[in-house]
Amino acid sequence: EAGVTQSPTHLIKTRGQQVTLRCSPISGHTSVYWYQQALGLGLQFLLWYDEGEERNRGNFPPRFSGRQFPNYSSELNVNALELEDSALYLCASSPYLRTTQYFGPGTRLTVL
Amino acid sequence: AQSVTQLGSHVSVSEGALVLLRCNYSSSVPPYLFWYVQYPNQGLQLLLKYTSAATLVKGINGFEAEFKKSETSFHLTKPSAHMSDAAEYFCAVSDSPVGAGGTSYGKLTFGQGTILTVHP
Numbered sequence: 363e364a365g366v367t368q369s370p371t372h373l374i375k376t377r378g379q380q381v382t383l384r385c386s387p388i389s390g391h392t393s394v395y396w397y398q399q400a401l402g403l404g405l406q407f408l409l410w411y412d413e414g415e416e417r418n419r420g421n422f423p424p425r426f427s428g429r430q431f432p433n434y435s436s437e438l439n440v441n442a443l444e445l446e447d448s449a450l451y452l453c454a455s456s457p458y459l460r461t462t463q464y465f466g467p468g469t470r471l472t473v474l
Numbered sequence: 475a476q477s478v479t480q481l482g483s484h485v486s487v488s489e490g491a492l493v494l495l496r497c498n499y500s501s502s503v504p505p506y507l508f509w510y511v512q513y514p515n516q517g518l519q520l521l522l523k524y525t526s527a528a529t530l531v532k533g534i535n536g537f538e539a540e541f542k543k544s545e546t547s548f549h550l551t552k553p554s555a556h557m558s559d560a561a562e563y564f565c566a567v568s569d570s571p572v573g574a575g576g577t578s579y580g581k582l583t584f585g586q587g588t589i590l591t592v593h594p
Contacts, residue, residue: 366517395581405564407581418580452517454582461506461525461568463582465518 363388366466368453374472375443383438383469387455393417394436395456395463396428400449408451411436412458440471448473476501476567480585488593493537493552495588497565500546507548508566508582509539518564524548535559560592 367386375381387394396408407420411430425441434455440447450470454463481496499505506525510518522533529541539550548565566582 368517393580397582404586405566405582405584407583410580420581454518462508462520462523464520465510467517470515 366453366455366464368451368466368469370469371467372470372472374474376474377443377445379443379473380439380441381443381471383440383451383453383471384435385438385453385455385466386435387453388464390457391455391464392434392458393456393460394430394434395454396436396438397452397454398422398449399452399468400446403449405452409438443473445473447471476505476569476583478565478567478583478585480563480565480588482588483586484589484591486591486593487555489557490554493550493555493559493590495550495563495565495590497539497548497550497585498546499548499565499567501567501569503569506568507539507541508568509533509537509548509550510564510566512562512564512587514561521550521563555590555592557592557594560590562587562589564588 369384393412395410399405409428410418414430428438430436450468452468454465456463477500479498508523509521512518521537522531524531524541532538537552564587565585568582
């Protein structure tokens with residue numbers, strides 16, 4: 363069974379640019395979660411999507427947004443990139459109302 | 475609000491020695507608790523989880539953890555460390571589905587992580 367996949371693996375952007383990260387959940391999982399792992403800040407919850415709707419949001423500014431498609435894959439968009447957005451962005455998936463989340467390998471974003 | 479505290483950002487053991495990684499949690503509802511491991515430049519791999527069944531939980535790679543409600547702890551142990559255990563370990567807490575709804579549902583709250591070093 364294929365796990366959670368994320369693309370791209372690495373990304374380098376400059377301040378002010380916009381970026382889109384992609385995630386495909388495990389087959390049969392309808393929920394997708396996004397987390398940011400920034401140096402010195404640990405793992406922080408960003409967003410939770412299920413059945414195409416945003417179900418919960420962490421304490422991040424509105425320039426962090428996303429969406430979930432009918433096939434349950436998801437995109438995370440970050441506008442007006444700032445240096446502190448440099449981090450590993452992790453996607454996880456689970457069946458709806460199941461608390462165990464399975465993580466992908468992450469996308470490493472560097473903002474210069 | 476939920477929170478997780480991992481005591482010790484770095485733990486160093488010799489190969490073959492006992493591994494003990496400490497985790498204390500705070501939750502206003504019955505918690506679900508998890509341990510994840512992260513190898514360098516990789517995502518998180520689930521080691522084990524507590525979901526209100528048996529208090530002693532066995533996971534992969536010989537790890538286990540015991541849920542102690544009176545101590546609000548969920549420490550991770552392994553009787554004999556192996557070089558391949560060297561990684562960063564994260565404890566996490568989640569609301570159970572019983573506590574569905576509210577600002578904390580649907581997310582994992584992680585501790586700050588413990589880097590385990592294993593010496594030959």
